[in-house]
Amino acid sequence: MKKILLIGLLILTACQSPSRGQNAISEPTTTPQITATRITPTDVPVSSPQGATVTPTFTPVPINTPTPQPPERYYTEEFDSGLSYWSTLYASGDSERVEILNENSKLTFELYSPITWMYAIYGAFEYESVHIETRVESLGSEVNSMGLICNYNEQEGWYEFDISNDGSYSVLHGQWLAEGVASYNPILTDSSDQIVTGNSINEAGLSCYDNILQLSINGKIIRNLNVEHIGLNSGKVGLSVGSFEAVPVILSFDWVKVSEP
Numbered sequence: 001m002k003k004i005l006l007i008g009l010l011i012l013t014a015c016q017s018p019s020r021g022q023n024a025i026s027e028p029t030t031t032p033q034i035t036a037t038r039i040t041p042t043d044v045p046v047s048s049p050q051g052a053t054v055t056p057t058f059t060p061v062p063i064n065t066p067t068p069q070p071p072e073r074y075y076t077e078e079f080d081s082g083l084s085y086w087s088t089l090y091a092s093g094d095s096e097r098v099e100i101l102n103e104n105s106k107l108t109f110e111l112y113s114p115i116t117w118m119y120a121i122y123g124a125f126e127y128e129s130v131h132i133e134t135r136v137e138s139l140g141s142e143v144n145s146m147g148l149i150c151n152y153n154e155q156e157g158w159y160e161f162d163i164s165n166d167g168s169y170s171v172l173h174g175q176w177l178a179e180g181v182a183s184y185n186p187i188l189t190d191s192s193d194q195i196v197t198g199n200s201i202n203e204a205g206l207s208c209y210d211n212i213l214q215l216s217i218n219g220k221i222i223r224n225l226n227v228e229h230i231g232l233n234s235g236k237v238g239l240s241v242g243s244f245e246a247v248p249v250i251l252s253f254d255w256v257k258v259s260e261p
Contacts, residue, residue: 071124076257080105085124086238091117091174091182093243109241111140111249117182121152121238122258128234131261133205133216138165138198140250145242149174150208151235159232160184160240161206161215167195171213171223173230188225194218201254207261214261 071085079102088100093116101108107120127150136146147162157175169192173185194217196202205216211228214221237258243249 108252111243129209135254142246144249147240148206151232
């Protein structure tokens with residue numbers, strides 16, 4: 001089952017807000033204490049001793065390395081001129097069974113390994129306030145996950161907004177325990193009729209500012225979440241893609257827009 005990736009999911013009730021600036025903010029009544037770890041089927045979960053500081057070492061893999069142009073802080077990436085400032089990281093799965101294609105003005109991930117979770121990080125800038133959105137097409141035959149991340153920091157973690165083509169979505173606080181092993185603290189999980197299910201095209205947006213996460217799906221704001229209890233203040237932005245038990249999963253990104261919230 002899909003939920004194998006989130007152990008003991010914590011479901012929080014939140015209020016819907018039509019726009020930034022209004023007071024209807026979803027706020028957890030208690031600080032979530034549940035963690036889940038996405039790992040390869042053959043790995044043993046890695047845990048951090050209480051009170052210890054984990055400082056993993058990472059080796060990001062560039063998507064491609066053409067002659068770089070100066071990076072832009074706010075821009076729309078249409079995947080037609082190379083991706084010098086983007087790199088990939090794996091949280092689980094077999095990287096040898098993943099194909100990453102940058103062609104025909106699209107960035108496509110083909111996942112042939114089950115329980116695979118990976119990230120594409122825009123490494124040129126860090127942001128205190130940012131909005132990231134994307135359009136992605138599901139082309140594979142199985143249930144998948146795609147998402148957006150903000151406030152990414154290798155030591156402190158990141159916020160992740162994932163939607164699935166089965167109509168569900170989740171918000172997570174992710175942290176690296178070691179290279180290739182991540183722990184996930186569920187903030188919210190729910191479903192939305194704004195998600196187009198099956199093999200289809202969806203747009204997702206994530207705004208991160210002042211300890212608020214604003215979620216949108218296909219042009220409609222669905223949640224405002226207060227994450228002050230976690231308190232990630234700044235970091236990089238990026239994309240996430242994932243497969244569950246059944247493969248293949250094929251996700252093709254048409255564009256990614258990074259802007260002020």
